[in-house]
Amino acid sequence: xxxxxxxxxxxxxxxxxxxxxxxxxxxxxxxxxxxxxxxxxxxxxxxxxxxxxxxxxxxxxxxxxxxxxxxxxxxxxxxxxxxxxxxxxxxxxxxxxxxxxxxxxxxxxxxxxxxxxxxxxxxxxxxxxxxxxxxxxxxxxxxxxxxxxxxxxxxxxxxxxxxxxxxxxxxxxxxxxxxxxxxxxxxxxxxxxxxxxxxxxxxxxxxxxxxxxxxxxxxxxxxxxxxxxxxxxxxxxxxxxxxxxxxxxxxxxxxxxxxxxxxxxxxxxxxxxxxxxxxxxxxxxxxxxxxxxxxxxxxxxxxxxxxxxxxxxxxxxxxxxxxxxxxxxxxxxxxxxxxxxxxxxxxxxxxxxxxxxxxxxxxxxxxxxxxxxxxxxxxxxxxxxxxxxxxxxxxxxxxxxxxxxxxxxxxxxxxxxxxxxxxxxxxxxxxxxxxxxxxxxxxxxxxxxxxxxxxxxxxxxxxxxxxxxxxxxxxxxxxxxxxxxxxxxxxxxxxxxxxxxxxxxxxxxxxxxxxxxxxxxxxxxxxxxxxxxxxxxxxxxxxxxxxxxxxxxxxxxxxxxxxxxxxxxxxxxxxxxxxxxxxxxxxxxxxxxxxxxxxxxxxxxxxxxxxxxxxxxxxxxxxxxxxxxxxxxxxxxxxxxxxxxxxxxxxxxxxxxxxxxxxxxx
Numbered sequence: 001x002x003x004x005x006x007x008x009x010x011x012x013x014x015x016x017x018x019x020x021x022x023x024x025x026x027x028x029x030x031x032x033x034x035x036x037x038x039x040x041x042x043x044x045x046x047x048x049x050x051x052x053x054x055x056x057x058x059x060x061x062x063x064x065x066x067x068x069x070x071x072x073x074x075x076x077x078x079x080x081x082x083x084x085x086x087x088x089x090x091x092x093x094x095x096x097x098x099x100x101x102x103x104x105x106x107x108x109x110x111x112x113x114x115x116x117x118x119x120x121x122x123x124x125x126x127x128x129x130x131x132x133x134x135x136x137x138x139x140x141x142x143x144x145x146x147x148x149x150x151x152x153x154x155x156x157x158x159x160x161x162x163x164x165x166x167x168x169x170x171x172x173x174x175x176x177x178x179x180x181x182x183x184x185x186x187x188x189x190x191x192x193x194x195x196x197x198x199x200x201x202x203x204x205x206x207x208x209x210x211x212x213x214x215x216x217x218x219x220x221x222x223x224x225x226x227x228x229x230x231x232x233x234x235x236x237x238x239x240x241x242x243x244x245x246x247x248x249x250x251x252x253x254x255x256x257x258x259x260x261x262x263x264x265x266x267x268x269x270x271x272x273x274x275x276x277x278x279x280x281x282x283x284x285x286x287x288x289x290x291x292x293x294x295x296x297x298x299x300x301x302x303x304x305x306x307x308x309x310x311x312x313x314x315x316x317x318x319x320x321x322x323x324x325x326x327x328x329x330x331x332x333x334x335x336x337x338x339x340x341x342x343x344x345x346x347x348x349x350x351x352x353x354x355x356x357x358x359x360x361x362x363x364x365x366x367x368x369x370x371x372x373x374x375x376x377x378x379x380x381x382x383x384x385x386x387x388x389x390x391x392x393x394x395x396x397x398x399x400x401x402x403x404x405x406x407x408x409x410x411x412x413x414x415x416x417x418x419x420x421x422x423x424x425x426x427x428x429x430x431x432x433x434x435x436x437x438x439x440x441x442x443x444x445x446x447x448x449x450x451x452x453x454x455x456x457x458x459x460x461x462x463x464x465x466x467x468x469x470x471x472x473x474x475x476x477x478x479x480x481x482x483x484x485x486x487x488x489x490x491x492x493x494x495x496x497x498x499x500x501x502x503x504x505x506x507x508x509x510x511x512x513x514x515x516x517x518x519x520x521x522x523x524x525x526x527x528x529x530x531x532x533x534x535x536x537x538x539x540x541x542x543x544x545x546x547x548x549x550x551x552x553x554x555x556x557x558x559x560x561x562x563x564x565x566x567x568x569x570x571x572x573x574x575x576x577x578x579x580x581x582x583x584x585x586x587x588x589x590x591x592x593x594x595x596x597x598x599x600x601x602x603x604x605x606x607x608x609x610x611x612x613x614x615x616x617x618x619x620x621x622x623x624x625x626x627x628x629x630x631x632x633x634x635x636x637x638x639x640x641x642x643x644x645x646x647x648x649x650x651x652x653x654x655x656x657x658x659x660x661x662x663x664x665x666x
Contacts, residue, residue: 003073006093006497007558009570012590014193016225019172020071021464022042022509024061029179030178030292030293031357031360031440032202032250032291032341032360032363032439032445033359033360033361033363033438034360034437034438034439035048035348035356035360035433035434035437035440036435036436036453036455037438037550038106038110038429038430038431038432038433039109039110039454040109040453040455041432041433041435041436041452041453041454041455041502042432042451042452042453043431043432043449043450043451044450044451044452045341045449045451045468045469046449046616047449047470047471048431048432049186049450049503050450050508050615051428051431052110052428052431052432052647053226053423054109054385054386054387054475055103055196055425055428055429056110056111056113056429057387058386058388058604059103059383059387059425059428060100060103060104060107060116060425060556061370062387062388063096063100063103063421064104064119064123064275066414066418066421067096067097067100067416067422069090069119069401070088070093070414070418071088071093071268072088072089072094072096072097073092073097073123073126073340074088074502074659075087075089075093075128075130075139075140075143076093076094076097076123076127076129076130076139077126077130077271078127078128078139078142078143078306079142079255080128080130081128081129081145082126082506086122086143086144087139087140087143087144089382090152090167090308090387090416090665091138091140091150091151091152091153091164091169091435092165092168092169092217092417092419093151094139094140094169094173094594095140095165095168095169095171095172095219095419095422095494096175096196096418097123097127097422098169098172098173098175098176098181099172099175099176099419099422100422100425100427101120101123101124101176101179101180101189101428102172102175102179102180103422103425103426103427103429104116104119104120104177104425105120105176105179105182105184105426105609106179106183106426106429107181107429108120108144108184109179109182109183110429112165115279117303119187119292119396119400120180120184120218121186122666124180124188124189124192125188126601126617127173127189127192128188128189128191128192128230128607129611130142131192131195131196135195135196135197135199136157136196137170137173137192137196138157138164138166138169138171138655139154139158139313140153141153142461145411145464145481147318152164153660154164155252157458158211158213158215158556161213161214161215162216162261163216163272164216164547165215165216166215167200167215167216167217167218167219167220168217168219168244168470168553170193170196170200170217170220171194171215171218171220171221171222171224171540172223173189173196173223173307174193174197174220174223174224174226174227174228174343175219175222175223175426176189177189177190177192177227178190178193178223178227178229178230179193179377179426181230183384184517190230190378193223193227194227194231195454197224197236197239198316198564200220200239200528201235201236201238201239203626204239204242204243205239205242207625209305210252212246212249212288212604213246213253213255214243214244214246214247214263215243215260216257216279216283216285217261217276217279218243218261218277218280218282218286218557219281219282220240220243220260220610221229221240221243221244221283221284221285221286221287221290222285222286222289222353224236224237224238224239224240224243224286225240225286225289225290225293226294228240229580233556237293237294237457239292240286240289240358241290241294242285242297244283244286244290245266245267246268246469247261247263247266247267248263248264248266248267249264249266250260257398257523258275259274259275260275260276260327260329261275261276261279261281262274262275262279262283264371265301266303268286268298268301268302270302270304270306271305271306271309271312272309273306273309273314273321273330274329274330275328275329276327276328276345277321277322277328277329277330277342277344277347277350278322278328278347278352278419279329279331281321281347281349281350281354282350283290284306284307284350284354285350285354285357287299287302287335288303288354288357288358288360288361290521291361292357292360293580296625297303301360301535303354303358307354307358307476308505309333310330310399311366311503311504311505311506311507312505312507313334313505313507314330314331314333314336314507314541315370315507315582316336316341316372316378316396317350317373317377317378317396317502317503317508317559317561317573317660318343318345318346318377318379318381318394318396318580318647318660319351319352319370319371319373319374319379320343320348320351320374320378320394321347321348321350322342322343322344322347322375323335323336323337323341323342323343324340324342324345325340325342325393328347330343333564333566334507334562334564334566335566336433336561336565336568337386337567338397338567338568338659338660338661339394339396339397339398339399340358340382340395341393341394341395341396341397342395342396343364343378343393343394343395343396344383344392344393344420345379345381345383345390345392345394345420345423345424346419346420346423346439347381348374348378348381348382348394349379349423349424349427351370351371352371352374352375352379352417352427352434353377353544355368355369355370355371355374355535356368356371356434358405359371359437360403360437361562362533363444363533364533364534365446365493365494365495365496365531365534365535366496366504366534367494367556368446368447368493368534369389369495369497369501369503369504369534370443370497370503370504371434371579372447372495372578372623373496373502373503373559373578374646375431375434376471376578376579376580377578377579377647377648378394379427380648381394381648381650382394382420382424383411383421383424383428384411385614385615385649385652386661388413389410389411389412390411390412390413390414390415390418390420390421390424391420391651392414392415392420396582396584396647396656396660396661397658397659397660397661398657398658398659399593399657399659399665400454400585400591400593400655400656401593402409404450407620407625409653410651410655422634425494431547432449432451433564434447435447435449435451435453435466437453438455438456438631439456439479440457440458441457441463441487441488441489442457442488442489442490442491443455443464443488443489443490443491444456444491444493444535445466445478445490445491445492445493446493446623447493448468448470448471448550449466449468449470449471449515450466450467450468450469450470451466452464452466453465453466457482457486457488460483460484460486461481461482461483462463462480462481462482462483462486462542463478463480464478464479464480464481464482465478465481466478467479470577471577471579472577472609472618473554473573474498474518474550474551474553474554475550475551475552475575476503476549476550476551476552477547477548477549478547478549478550479545479546479547479548479553480542480544480545480546480547481543481544481545481549482543482544485541486504486542487539487540487541487542487634488539488542489537489538489539490538490542490548491535491536491537492520492535492536492537492550493534493535493537494518494531494535494536494552495534495536495552495578495654497557497575497577497578498516498518498552498553499534500515500516500555502559502575505608506562506580507560507562508560508561508562508566509510509559509560509562510558510559510560511559511560511601512557512558512560512601513570514555514557516552516553516554516555516557517553518551518553519549519551519595520538520548520549520550520551521548521549522537522538522540522546522547522548523546523547524547527620533573539604542647548606551624554576554577554578554618555576556574556575556576556605556606557574557575557576558572558573558601558608559572559573559574559659560575561573561576567661570662570663570664570665571661571662571664572599572601572661572662573661573662574599574605574644574659576607576618576620577647579592579618579646579661580593580643580646581620581644581646581660582644582645582646582647582650582658582659583597583642583643583645583658583660583662584645584651584654584657584658585654585658586651586653586654586655586656587643587645587655588640589644589646589656591625592654592655592656592657594656594657594658594659594662595643595659596625596626596627596639597625597640597659597662598625598662598663598664599622599624599625599642599662599663599664600622600624600625600664600665601623601664603623603637603642604619604622604623605622606620606621606622607620608621613652614646614649614652615646615647615649616648617645617649618641618646619643619644619657620640620644620646621641621642621643621644622642623639623640623641623642624639624640624642624662625637625638625639626638626640627663627666631660635666636666637666642662
């Protein structure tokens, strides 16, 4: 095993994408585009930098405290025989602890913290002690007798893998172990992960005496690839591929899990996104990882087809996925209800992970367009500005009390199933890893935000500074400082919202007739041309101090949905740049109701930044209408001032209603 310093220098972003091994044991094909790790690209703005600081100072510790209070951590101590008592919680609660460890490890990579480092050491010791001698690690089985064990778990090992989460849990363990090793150089958790993975590799596989059923909840595929990248042990990659290939194979096992777990057909025959959206998103991410290493073209064709099905038919304007609560998953095409929209925060995270991998495979900005939309809207709504309140579902409408369910109009401190709060804590610190990417002769600028980054393009080290007030302002200044003069292509993403395309396909479109543009200059010289795959490309010899300026028009935009989306018919949503807005009762109604608001195409909308509201947000105002019903039953519309705030910031001030889509006529 290489030293920590060598590891940190040689890995590109294994903790995010799992594609760069620490050994040269075996040549392989990896993603053609390499991310610039979040440890080498840091935000310096007041938007993301503040969020990352809150995550480190509040959310990490808050989540650990909740894991202590709810017995999640004690389950490991009990399973290890360090304290008495029964299992407490749900069988997959083990994974919550692993996810917080992963987020804490990312925070340690950004800023040393001896207190947090010591806490992790003590916690990992409990986890290691709970592991059985052969590597099995699943606290509920050690703590409950077979005759009373929860039906989710199954009375014997691996006897109920569709529901048990035995492999889902350790998948998150593997991700946490890699993150902790990269942050600290310590192998304490990595050794636990390797011992577990060795057991599963011996238990599952193509051999006659091995089990053939895949995990019910996908996740281990991602974790196994990360273990492979750190250890160079091919069996982990092979096992990830086996779990992908065995799914949907009725010729190999008698009982399939069905559409709910994407187990209805082999991958090569799947064309549509079905079932549980988090399982799906994690699976597609793992498929992308294995395809990048093995070059499997059938894998690529399959996830390309499925991606189009989601983005063209099933994604919300927030970037959220999974419209139905019954299966926490995908509904039929164009069935996108607003009040009952599920849009689990974990699904938004899975969507981000998958779309970034799709970009690394294809180099097309359309995947970053979906990622950015999801990041700023569908994901960020799931965590309060304070860092200690969370949404599990993220609806696009809410009724004021007493008509609303409390979970619809307020973030909660915790959940019985708290996969979302602990998923947020590992996502926030890694956001800067999506800013930039490189290949041998290309530098991709994918997201905009004040930041500083270092990277290597070919053999030349390049420092890049970005100054901007994005997402509130479209003016960006990039200063490049290569160590020596170097020729490469700078790929500047022109976001879909700037190219007049909310998302690829025709699910949504701008209905206002505006044609915003952009300007690009290098050292004062204007750059013209058309984007290629969503990027403006500037190829030249770069030297220290070269300045690139990008300016995007940021008018307030009206978005309409495809007429096939019944829920949004004769309705309009409001955007500005990458930010989607919503209308809250506190700003628009004495009784908290926003269902009577009307916004037609003639209403002039203006945007103004309010530094004193919701940590500083852009506010959109206009003179719309409010409908009323007369005593005779007639509906009339009266002029009314209306105001919108960013969707991610709703539910911070009162318990009133909310709407993303407003009626365009009474």
